[in-house]
Amino acid sequence: ARKSKPNCVITSSHFHPHVPAEQHISEWQTPHSKNFHQLSLSILSPDHSIHLVNVLLSALEPKTCQLYGAGLLHFTQYCNSLNIPELLCMPAPELLIASFIAEWSGQVAWSTVDNWLASLHFWHTLNGAPWNGGDLVHTVSQVSIATPADLRCERHPPVMLEHLHALQSGLDLTNAFNATTYACICMAFWCICRLREVVIPSPGQFDAKYHAHRDALLCFCRLPGGSEYTTLHILWTKTTQSDGANVIILSIDDPTNPILAICHHLSANQHVPSDAPFFAFETSDGGWAPLTCGWFLDRCNEVRTSASLCSVTSHSFCIGGTTELLLHGTPLGIVAVQGRWKSRAFMEYWCCIEQVLPLFIISSTHCSHVDSIKTCMNTYRKCCNP
Numbered sequence: 001a002r003k004s005k006p007n008c009v010i011t012s013s014h015f016h017p018h019v020p021a022e023q024h025i026s027e028w029q030t031p032h033s034k035n036f037h038q039l040s041l042s043i044l045s046p047d048h049s050i051h052l053v054n055v056l057l058s059a060l061e062p063k064t065c066q067l068y069g070a071g072l073l074h075f076t077q078y079c080n081s082l083n084i085p086e087l088l089c090m091p092a093p094e095l096l097i098a099s100f101i102a103e104w105s106g107q108v109a110w111s112t113v114d115n116w117l118a119s120l121h122f123w124h125t126l127n128g129a130p131w132n133g134g135d136l137v138h139t140v141s142q143v144s145i146a147t148p149a150d151l152r153c154e155r156h157p158p159v160m161l162e163h164l165h166a167l168q169s170g171l172d173l174t175n176a177f178n179a180t181t182y183a184c185i186c187m188a189f190w191c192i193c194r195l196r197e198v199v200i201p202s203p204g205q206f207d208a209k210y211h212a213h214r215d216a217l218l219c220f221c222r223l224p225g226g227s228e229y230t231t232l233h234i235l236w237t238k239t240t241q242s243d244g245a246n247v248i249i250l251s252i253d254d255p256t257n258p259i260l261a262i263c264h265h266l267s268a269n270q271h272v273p274s275d276a277p278f279f280a281f282e283t284s285d286g287g288w289a290p291l292t293c294g295w296f297l298d299r300c301n302e303v304r305t306s307a308s309l310c311s312v313t314s315h316s317f318c319i320g321g322t323t324e325l326l327l328h329g330t331p332l333g334i335v336a337v338q339g340r341w342k343s344r345a346f347m348e349y350w351c352c353i354e355q356v357l358p359l360f361i362i363s364s365t366h367c368s369h370v371d372s373i374k375t376c377m378n379t380y381r382k383c384c385n386p
Contacts, residue, residue, distance in 0.1 A: 010073065011080040021069030025123055026057055028072060030090040033127035040128075056126055061210060061236065071119030075100055090124060094132040098140045105143060113141050159189055159312050159320035163304060164256040170303035176268050180281040180291050181299045183265035186258035187232075188317035191247050192325070192339035195314035197237050199279055199291050206277050206290055210236040215274035218262075227251055230259060232278070237340050245340050 010016055019027045040049045060068065078100045079089050088096065097120065101113060117133065124131045167185055171178040184198060200206050212234045220230045228251040235244045251259045265279070272280045272288045279291040293314060301311050318339065325335050 010076050013086070015086055016076060021073065022062060022065035024069035024072045025060070025065060025119065025126065026053070028076070028123075029127070030086050032087070032090045032129050036128035053126070058209070060122070067115050068119035068122060071116035072123055074104075074116060075120055078103060090127060091129040091132060092120065092124070094134050094136050097133060098136045101137065101140045102143075105140070117141060158323060159316040161254070161256070161324060163300075163309055163312065163320070164189060166307035166309060167300065167303050168255055170306060171299075173264065174268075176281040176283075177291075177295075178299070179265045179268040180279050181296055183258070183261040184279050184291060184296060185300065185317070186256050186261040187247070187249060189256070189321040189324070190252055190258045191249055192318055192321045192335070193247065194237070194318055195293055195296070197234055199293050199296055200277055202292050202294065203290060208235075208275075212278040213274065214272050214276045214278055214280060216278050228259060230262075232262075247340075248338060 015030055016028050037049070040052070044052070057065075075092075076089070079096070084096065097117075101117070104113065104116075117137070121131050121133060164185060167182060171182050173179050173182060187193060188195060188198060198212070200211055212232065216232055216234075218230050218232055220228065222228050230249045231246045232249060233244060233246050237243075237245045249258050249262065251257055265281075269280065269282050269288070271282055276288055277290040280288050281291060282288050297312065297314065304311060322335060322339060325338065326332070330338075
């Protein structure tokens with residue numbers, strides 16, 4: 001059997017079988033969860049009971065299951081350290097949840113605290129247990145999000161319009177792979193897409209539940225003023241989860257117009273099958289391959305190196321596209337909708353954007369927008385947090 005890592009050891013218990021992190025949520029139990037499942041079987045047939053659990057678990061993508069598994073592991077380790085009986089681990093008293101978060105105050109990032117609380121909440125929901133995450137937990141978690149300087153992640157370098165123009169010039173768009181990469185670049189930037197919403201992690205990880213197909217419907221429309229736009233439905237987003245979202249793709253008065261780039265990608269890859277990922281390309285042997293996150297970033301960074309620009313990461317397009325739209329005078333509410341953010345997430349994202357604004361201020365026109373943007377953001381913040 002695989003040995004546990006030194007920092008992953010918990011007290012041996014039949015409630016916590018030795019399984020991979022992504023299975024902690026579904027396999028780790030307490031006396032309460034066992035009673036709940038017995039109750040479920042007294043009301044539902046085994047097939048219906050299993051189907052209910054599977055539907056709940058389907059709301060989590062694999063990476064989220066791993067993150068939630070890690071949160072549950074840390075909570076279990078904390079309970080072990082205090083000799084908390086299994087009966088109190090679920091439903092966990094508010095005092096225990098708050099104490100667990102307080103234990104890590106100032107040691108982990110705010111996003112880690114959020115993930116751990118979300119994992120515990122989902123674990124309780126899955127097992128029919130009431131969630132006691134009230135005012136005490138909320139207050140402690142707010143204090144705990146003050147991330148110490150040595151734990152703060154390095155700011156992601158933004159993609160700027162200069163990057164897009166360099167990529168357009170540096171890519172041979174008669175090549176199917178380059179055409180697909182360029183279309184994805186333009187869409188990720190102008191539509192404020194998180195990269196994992198539009199490309200797959202690796203060649204074998206295409207999942208029809210999360211990734212748009214090649215035959216996804218593109219609805220082309222024209223506004224009264226003549227401007228063209230289209231929408232592409234993606235099946236999963238960070239904020240809406242399995243509800244998906246319609247990505248609005250606008251015709252931009254710039255050589256990097258995403259509508260033109262996407263149409264060229266589809267034309268250059270006409271023989272890719274309809275059940276392939278939306279961003280897939282034809283290969284020289286007559287087959288096809290999906291565009292992966294790694295291939296996408298590698299190609300972008302190959303071109304940026306020759307253009308003496310900074311390297312880009314998967315978050316760079318979101319930050320760059322958001323800031324570019326703001327500096328064009330796009331209303332904050334519209335940018336938030338285009339980026340498919342919830343209000344709190346957009347406020348946190350703005351903290352990143354403030355750090356990169358100087359990189360975008362390359363003209364007096366841009367300079368004149370900065371104070372206006374900050375004023376609008378303060379107003380937006382008050383509306384979202386009355």
